[in-house]
Amino acid sequence: MKAKILIVLLTILFISTLIYAQTQIKGGVIQKGAPQQQRGTQISDDPVIREFSLNPTFWLQGQSGEMTFSWRVDPTPGGTPITRITITKTSGNGPAINFSSSDSRGQYKLPIPSSLTQGRTTYALTAVNQAGRTKTETVDFEVTTLDNLRGQITITDVRSNPVEFENTLWGGAAPTPADFTITVNNRSGVTITGVEVKISDCGGLGDCGIHHDTIALHNQTIRPGINTFTLRANAGRRKIVRLTLQRDFDWIASRELNMVESRKVIYYRYQLGY
The missing domain is CATH 2.60.40.3880 (Immunoglobulin-like)
Known part of the structure; x- marks a missing residue:
């Protein structure tokens, strides 16, 4: 009698195990499919x-x-x-x-x-x-306004091609044509249109408060970042480079371009000998 009861109990336990396993398998199939929205989860409907x-x-x-x-x-x-x-x-x-x-x-x-x-x-x-x-x-x-920008716009470099030439301040050699490349750094983030880029000879004895023989690029644009402009002018004298607004000649930035001795030149002359 005890053996029959044991057999019945084992049978019930086996059937329960099968039912539980089938439930788990079905649950796994569902999980592998499309994700199901959990109860209570709110999906946003805002753009x-x-x-x-x-x-x-x-x-x-x-x-x-x-x-x-x-x-x-x-x-x-x-x-x-x-x-x-x-x-x-x-x-x-x-x-x-x-x-x-x-x-x-x-x-x-x-x-x-x-x-x-x-x-x-x-x-x-x-x-x-x-x-x-x-x-x-x-x-x-x-x-x-331009007053707020001036400190953020600078002429960082001016280079000539050719690099060397004779000083014509004292009426010596004839002027040498040269290309002047001007680099401007605009850190303001503002694009400025209608700009004149100018290069001029300084006045008597190199006084840059007075200038003449001005060469200009008209209606230029200075964009945020690094900008370059090239002008062709006669070299041999001290110069000043200026950036101004074309519409009212408001000053933006300027730099003087000094003449410095590039290298020593030795001159010879004849002298009578014995």
Whole structure:
């Protein structure tokens, strides 16, 4: 009798083990399939703004040009599509804009008038989806004055080709034409247009407060970073290099170019002998 009871108990235990194993296998198949949303997990239904940028973000007062807005908006994690985006001005005295588009990515150009005064303007992009949910990002546009930039724009180097020539200050040798390459470092982040790059001979006895025989490149652009300009002028005298604004001759930067002795030259003359 005891043996029969033991056999029944073992049979029940075996069947229970099989049922449990089948349940585990089925659970494993489910886990290998598409991920299941856990109970209580909330998937966001807000639009996703991947990019909202403005170029340029800094501007020099008195210049005209244009700014470019760029955007890229993705559908929400919940899958609700984007219906429109809008770009508006939220504060400041910059150019007004009230732009709307159904494109999820793109660009829009806005004119910049020369009449803008110094200050900061904020622009906002708002994305809207079919569910009426919104997301907003902002960018700033700043107008500054030349007085604020002068210390950040420097003439770092001036090189002549050829390198050597005779000094013509005292009416000696004839002037030697040379190419002068001027290097300008603009650390301000602002693009400056309408620039005149000038090289002049200094006045009597090398006084650079007075200058003449000016050679200039007109309507040049100084971009952020390193800029180079090349002018051809007569060499042989002390010079001054200047950067000015073409529209009102405002001074930006200047450097004097001194004449220094390059190497010793020995001259010979005849003398009667015995």
